[in-house]
Amino acid sequence: MTYVDLHSHSTASDGTFEPADVVRLAKEAGLSGLALTDHDTIGGVEEAAAEAGRVGVTFLPGIEISAEFPHPGTLHILGYGVDPASAVLREMTAQLLAGRDNRNPKIIQRLQELGVAITMGELEVEAKQGNPELANKPVGRPHVAAILLRKGYVSSIKQAFDKYLAPGGLAYFDKERLSPRRALEMIRESGGIPVLAHPIQLRTENDAQLDRAVKDLVDTGLAGIEVFHSDHTTEWVEKCTRLAERYGLLKTGGSDFHGSNKKDIALGWAHGQRVPREFLDALLERLAVLSR
Ligand code: AMP
Ligand code: ZN
Ligand code: FE
Ligand code: FE
Numbered sequence: 001m002t003y004v005d006l007h008s009h010s011t012a013s014d015g016t017f018e019p020a021d022v023v024r025l026a027k028e029a030g031l032s033g034l035a036l037t038d039h040d041t042i043g044g045v046e047e048a049a050a051e052a053g054r055v056g057v058t059f060l061p062g063i064e065i066s067a068e069f070p071h072p073g074t075l076h077i078l079g080y081g082v083d084p085a086s087a088v089l090r091e092m093t094a095q096l097l098a099g100r101d102n103r104n105p106k107i108i109q110r111l112q113e114l115g116v117a118i119t120m121g122e123l124e125v126e127a128k129q130g131n132p133e134l135a136n137k138p139v140g141r142p143h144v145a146a147i148l149l150r151k152g153y154v155s156s157i158k159q160a161f162d163k164y165l166a167p168g169g170l171a172y173f174d175k176e177r178l179s180p181r182r183a184l185e186m187i188r189e190s191g192g193i194p195v196l197a198h199p200i201q202l203r204t205e206n207d208a209q210l211d212r213a214v215k216d217l218v219d220t221g222l223a224g225i226e227v228f229h230s231d232h233t234t235e236w237v238e239k240c241t242r243l244a245e246r247y248g249l250l251k252t253g254g255s256d257f258h259g260s261n262k263k264d265i266a267l268g269w270a271h272g273q274r275v276p277r278e279f280l281d282a283l284l285e286r287l288a289v290l291s292r
Contacts, residue, residue, distance in 0.1 A: 003274040004033035005267055006060070006283075007078065007197065007226065007254025011129060012036075012044030014142040016259030019044035020051035022267070023059070025257075029268040033058035033280040035254065037078050040065055040096035040138040045084065060283060063089075064197060065096060066175070067183040072167065073203040075196075077183050078226065078252070081287040082192035089190035092178075093136075099176035100138055107144060110171040111164065118147055141165045142261045157261060184221040193286055195224035195252050199243075200236050210239065211246075218247045223286070228253025228270040230262075237273065250286060252279050 009015035010022045017025065019036060022044075026034040034057055036048045045061035052059035062080045069075035082089050104123060111118050126147050127139040145160035154160040164171040178186070187194040196217060204210040214225065225247075226232075227240040244251045253275035257267045268274060 002030075002032035002277045003268060004031055004035075004058075004277050004280045005029075005254045005257065005275060006033075006035040006062070006080070006252045006280060007037050007064075007229065008034065008257040008267060009038050009064075009259075009261075010036060010044040010048070012041055012134075013038035013138050014140045014258060014261060016261055019048035022257065023048050023051040023055060023057055025267045026057050027055045029266075031057065031268050032277055033060065035060040035062040035080060035280070037062035037064045037080075037254070038138075039063075039140060040100070041093055041136065042082060042084055042089070043134070043137060058280065058284075060280060063093075063187075063192070065092070065183055065187075066177050067180040068177045069180070069202065074201050075180060076198065076201065077180070077187065077222075078195040078197045078224075079187035079190065079192035080195060080224075080252070080283050081290075082187060082190040086190040088186055089192075092186040092190065095178070097136060097138060100140065103173050103175040104139055104144075106173040107141070107165070107171050110173070111144075111148075114164075114170055116148070116153055117151065118144070122147055142258070146261070180217060181220050184217070188221055191287075191290065193223045193250065193283060193290075194221060195226060195250065196222055197226050198229040198231050198256070199225060199240055200229070200231050207239070211243065214243050214247065218249070222247075222249065224250035224252050224283070226253060227251045228273045228275050230256050230265050230270050232271050232273075237271075250279075250282050252283065 010019040049059045067075045127143045128134045145157045148154045148160040184194045
């Protein structure tokens with residue numbers, strides 16, 4: 001029995017380790033497989049795949065995107081095995097980046113109005129970490145949070161979100177999102193398998209509401225559900241396992257590793273659980289069927 005991690009972020013979005021370093025960490029953690037699932041981009045998958053080939057880790061390219069969902073919940077959809085050459089994928093990531101480009105200046109302007117010394121230039125430097133090649137990199141709130149922390153406006157990333165960046169915070173702005181239907185459709189048209197990420201974050205009020213939300217997504221093309229996740233207690237693992245069985249969904253799991261942007265999350269671990277290799281193998285089998 002070996003283990004995998006199917007949810008991880010790199011410097012291609014808001015993680016703090018380079019894609020190849022995430023792969024090396026997976027190898028060091030004894031994992032036999034890894035999926036990189038950066039927000040709104042597959043910019044890290046080529047580098048990660050090459051490193052995985054060198055060190056002998058099975059690699060699955062992925063992406064994580066946000067879709068519209070009623071407050072206070074958030075709906076994230078993972079797309080596994082998307083084809084980097086797909087025109088639909090390119091269109092989707094361009095649209096998602098445009099949504100961020102509209103939001104970031106609003107956040108920065110509001111922070112300036114609040115007396116915080118921060119500029120769009122600094123945000124870009126922070127996100128690109130001095131690497132101009134990362135032209136199409138999604139710039140997100142964790143990058144803003146890192147600046148606020150470094151300059152001493154807050155004492156932790158969490159405090160940066162609580163005070164300024166989370167809904168209800170002083171400098172919160174939403175970004176434009178895809179509808180769930182469009183998100184699922186675009187992942188499928190990109191050759192990928194759409195999976196509901198961390199269902200606990202839907203913040204549904206009860207099991208009936210959760211069931212309804214999952215059923216609606218299944219009716220729209222959802223193919224899998226994330227069972228193990230760093231936010232998932234045993235109760236949530238059981239809930240999601242039951243939903244997978246009820247709706248014939250693939251089961252996935254991962255840590256949602258972000259490096260030092262989420263210090264208490266270790267690659268390969270999801271709330272004290274490890275993710276069995278068979279979850280990855282089932283995704284690979286489904287992808288093989290899709291490409292036939
Ligand atoms: P964005 O892509 O700009 O909407 O930011 C999303 C990222 O911010 C994800 O990595 C989230 O996990 C992270 N995030 C959201 N809320 C918080 C929070 N309260 N504390 C720390 N990170 C958060
Ligand atoms: Zn993230
Ligand atoms: Fe997420
Ligand atoms: Fe994530």
